[in-house]
Amino acid sequence: MRRILLACVLAMTTCIAQETATTSSAPDLAELKKMSARFAPTPLEVDTSKLSAGDQKALIKLIQAARIVNRIFMNQFWSGDPALYQKLQQDKSPLGRERLHYFWINKGPWSEIDEHKAFLPGVSNKKPAGANFYPEDMTKEEFENWVKTLSDADKAQALGFFTVIRRDSNHKLKMVPYNQEYRADLEHAAKLLREAAALTGNASLKKFLDTRADAFGSNDYFESDVAWMDLDAPLDITIGPYETYNDEIFGYKAAFEAYVNIRDDLGFLGQHLQEIENNLPEDPQFRNPKLGALAPIRVVNEVFGAGDGNHGVQTAAYNLPNDDKVVQQKGSKRVMLKNVQQAKFKATLVPISQVVLPGAAQKDVNFDLFFAHIVAHELTHGLGPHQIKINGRETNPRLELKELYSAIEEAKADVTGLFALQYLMSQADQGKIQMPIAHGPEAERRLYTTYLASSFRTLRFGLQDSHARGMALQFNFFLDKGAYIANADGTFSVDLEKIKTAVRDLDHDLLTAEAQGDYNAAKNLLSKYSVIRPEVQRALDTLKSLPTDIEPVFVTADKITGERAPGEAGVR
Numbered sequence: 100m101r102r103i104l105l106a107c108v109l110a111m112t113t114c115i116a117q118e119t120a121t122t123s124s125a126p127d128l129a130e131l132k133k134m135s136a137r138f139a140p141t142p143l144e145v146d147t148s149k150l151s152a153g154d155q156k157a158l159i160k161l162i163q164a165a166r167i168v169n170r171i172f173m174n175q176f177w178s179g180d181p182a183l184y185q186k187l188q189q190d191k192s193p194l195g196r197e198r199l200h201y202f203w204i205n206k207g208p209w210s211e212i213d214e215h216k217a218f219l220p221g222v223s224n225k226k227p228a229g230a231n232f233y234p235e236d237m238t239k240e241e242f243e244n245w246v247k248t249l250s251d252a253d254k255a256q257a258l259g260f261f262t263v264i265r266r267d268s269n270h271k272l273k274m275v276p277y278n279q280e281y282r283a284d285l286e287h288a289a290k291l292l293r294e295a296a297a298l299t300g301n302a303s304l305k306k307f308l309d310t311r312a313d314a315f316g317s318n319d320y321f322e323s324d325v326a327w328m329d330l331d332a333p334l335d336i337t338i339g340p341y342e343t344y345n346d347e348i349f350g351y352k353a354a355f356e357a358y359v360n361i362r363d364d365l366g367f368l369g370q371h372l373q374e375i376e377n378n379l380p381e382d383p384q385f386r387n388p389k390l391g392a393l394a395p396i397r398v399v400n401e402v403f404g405a406g407d408g409n410h411g412v413q414t415a416a417y418n419l420p421n422d423d424k425v426v427q428q429k430g431s432k433r434v435m436l437k438n439v440q441q442a443k444f445k446a447t448l449v450p451i452s453q454v455v456l457p458g459a460a461q462k463d464v465n466f467d468l469f470f471a472h473i474v475a476h477e478l479t480h481g482l483g484p485h486q487i488k489i490n491g492r493e494t495n496p497r498l499e500l501k502e503l504y505s506a507i508e509e510a511k512a513d514v515t516g517l518f519a520l521q522y523l524m525s526q527a528d529q530g531k532i533q534m535p536i537a538h539g540p541e542a543e544r545r546l547y548t549t550y551l552a553s554s555f556r557t558l559r560f561g562l563q564d565s566h567a568r569g570m571a572l573q574f575n576f577f578l579d580k581g582a583y584i585a586n587a588d589g590t591f592s593v594d595l596e597k598i599k600t601a602v603r604d605l606d607h608d609l610l611t612a613e614a615q616g617d618y619n620a621a622k623n624l625l626s627k628y629s630v631i632r633p634e635v636q637r638a639l640d641t642l643k644s645l646p647t648d649i650e651p652v653f654v655t656a657d658k659i660t661g662e663r664a665p666g667e668a669g670v671r
C-alpha cells in the first residue's frame with residue numbers, strides 16, 4: 100500500500116527533486132522549510148475514554164514499546180542514523196531545528212518523496228539501497244555466491260525476513276538474527292509488551308502481546324503472527340518486523356514498525372455483501388450465489404505510529420502479515436486507519452475541493468461518505484468475477500486481462516463501491532434496512548460531489564499508477580455521459596440525475612469485461628477513457644502547490660505518556 104503511494108508522490112515532486120540535484124550543497128533554511136511544508140502538520144487525536152481501566156494503562160506501555168521501535172527502525176535504516184539524530188538535537192539554530200524536523204519526518208537524512216535524495220551535508224547522496232540490512236560495500240553477486248555455500252536451513256535464514264548480513268573478522272559475509280542484532284532494544288520492548296499483557300482484560304490481546312514478546316527473544320514470529328490474525332480487541336496493535344520495502348537490493352529484510360490503535364468499526368457494509376453481489380449490474384449468470392469468506396477489515400484510529408509505519412508519506416491502510424506460511428493457514432487482515440484518512444482528507448482533499456468544485460458545492464464535501472466509499476472500495480474488490488470460465492477453461496480475470504487488470508480492477512472497486520452505497524441508501528430510503536450513515540437526496544448529493552473532488556486526489560498520482568488510470572477512465576466516462584460537467588470557470592459539477600445511470604453502465608461494462616476475461620474490451624475502455632484531457636490537466640496544474648501529505652502530530656499519545664520525540668512538529 101505504501102509502495103503504491105510512494106510511486107505516486109515521486110511522480111508529482113520531480114520538479115523539486117531536479118532542483119536539489121542541480122545544487123550540490125545541502126538545502127538552506129528557506130528551501131528546507133519548503134520541503135517540509137509539503138507535509139501539513141496535523142494532530143491525531145483519539146478518544147481513549149471508552150477503554151477499560153486496564154487497557155488505558157496497557158495503552159501507555161504499548162506507546163512506550165512503539166517508541167523503541169523508532170530506535171530499532173533508525174538503526175535498520177542506516178548505520179549512521181541514530182548518531183546523526185543525536186547530533187542534530189544539539190544544533191538549536193533555526194536551520195538546525197528545521198534539519199532535525201525534516202530528519203524526523205523522514206527518519207533519516209534522505210528525502211523520501213524526492214527519490215531519497217540527501218538534504219543534509221556530510222552524508223552520501225542517496226539512501227544505501229540495502230539500508231543497514233547488508234554491509235554497504237556488498238554487491239548482489241557477492242551475496243548470491245555466499246548463499247550458494249550455505250546449508251538449506253542457513254540459506255532459508257539468510258534469505259529470510261529476520262536476519263541482517265554483516266562481515267566477520269575475515270571480511271566474509273555472515274548473518275546475525277534480529278534477536279541478537281537488536282537484543283537490548285527488543286528485550287526492553289518485550290518487557291513492556293508483557294506488562295501490557297498483564298494489564299489488559301482481553302484474552303486475544305494478551306495472547307498476541309505475550310507471543311510477540313516471546314518472538315522478540317526467539318526470532319520465531321509464526322505463533323505471534325497467528326495470534327495477530329485472531330486479535331479482536333478494543334485496543335488494537337501491530338508491532339514487529341513486517342514490510343521489506345527498505346531493502347531495495349532484494350526485498351528480503353523486514354523493517355520494524357508499530358501502529359497503536361483503538362477500534363472504530365464499520366461492520367455494517369460487510370453484512371450486506373451477498374445482497375449487493377446478487378444485485379450487481381451484470382448478466383445474472385456472472386453473479387456469485389455464494390461468496391466465500393473475505394479477508395477481515397478492521398477500522399481503527401491510530402494513537403501512535405512508529406518506525407517503518409511513520410516516515411515520509413503516511414500509511415492509511417495496511418494488509419498483513421506478509422509471511423506466506425501464516426497467510427496460507429490464517430489468511431490476512433486489512434487494517435484501515437480512519438483518523439489518518441481523516442487527517443489526509445482535511446489537509447489535501449478539502450483544499451483540492453476548493454479548486455475543483457464551484458463555491459456552492461464545497462459544503463457537500465463530507466468525510467463520513469468519503470470514508471464509507473474507501474471501505475466499500477476495499478470490500479467490493481471481493482465482489483464480482485474472480486473464478487471465470489472461457490470456452491470451458493477455468494481461469495481468472497487477472498490472467499486474462501494481464502497488464503490491464505489492475506487499472507480495470509481498481510475502477511471496478513471504485514464504481515462497485517459507489518453502486519453498493521447507492522443500493523444501500525435506496526434500500527434504507529424504502530425502510531428495508533437500517534443504515535448508520537446518512538441516506539436520502541442530500542446524502543446522495545454529498546456522496547457524488549465528494550467522490551468527484553476525491554478523483555483529483557487520485558489523478559494527482561499520475562497515470563503510471565493503476566488507481567489513477569482507473570480513475571481517469573471513470574472521470575472521462577462520466578463526462579461523456581453528462582454525469583460530470585466541466586464548467587466554464589474550470590470547476591466541475593455532478594448531474595445527480597445522470598450519475599446513477601452512468602455508474603451502473605460503467606460498472607456493467609467493467610464487470611462484464613472481467614467476467615468474460617475480455618482483453619480487447621478492457622483495452623478499448625482504457626485507450627478511450629484513461630487519458631488526461633486538457634480541462635482536467637488545467638485543474639491538476641492548479642493543485643501542484645497544495646500539500647502532498649500530512650505530518651501526524653500524536654497529541655493523544657504525547658499527552659498520556661508525557662513524552663515527545665525531538666523533531667516532532669509542535670516542539671521545534
Ligand SMILES: [Zn+2]
Binds near residue numbers: 477
Ligand atoms: Zn483498490
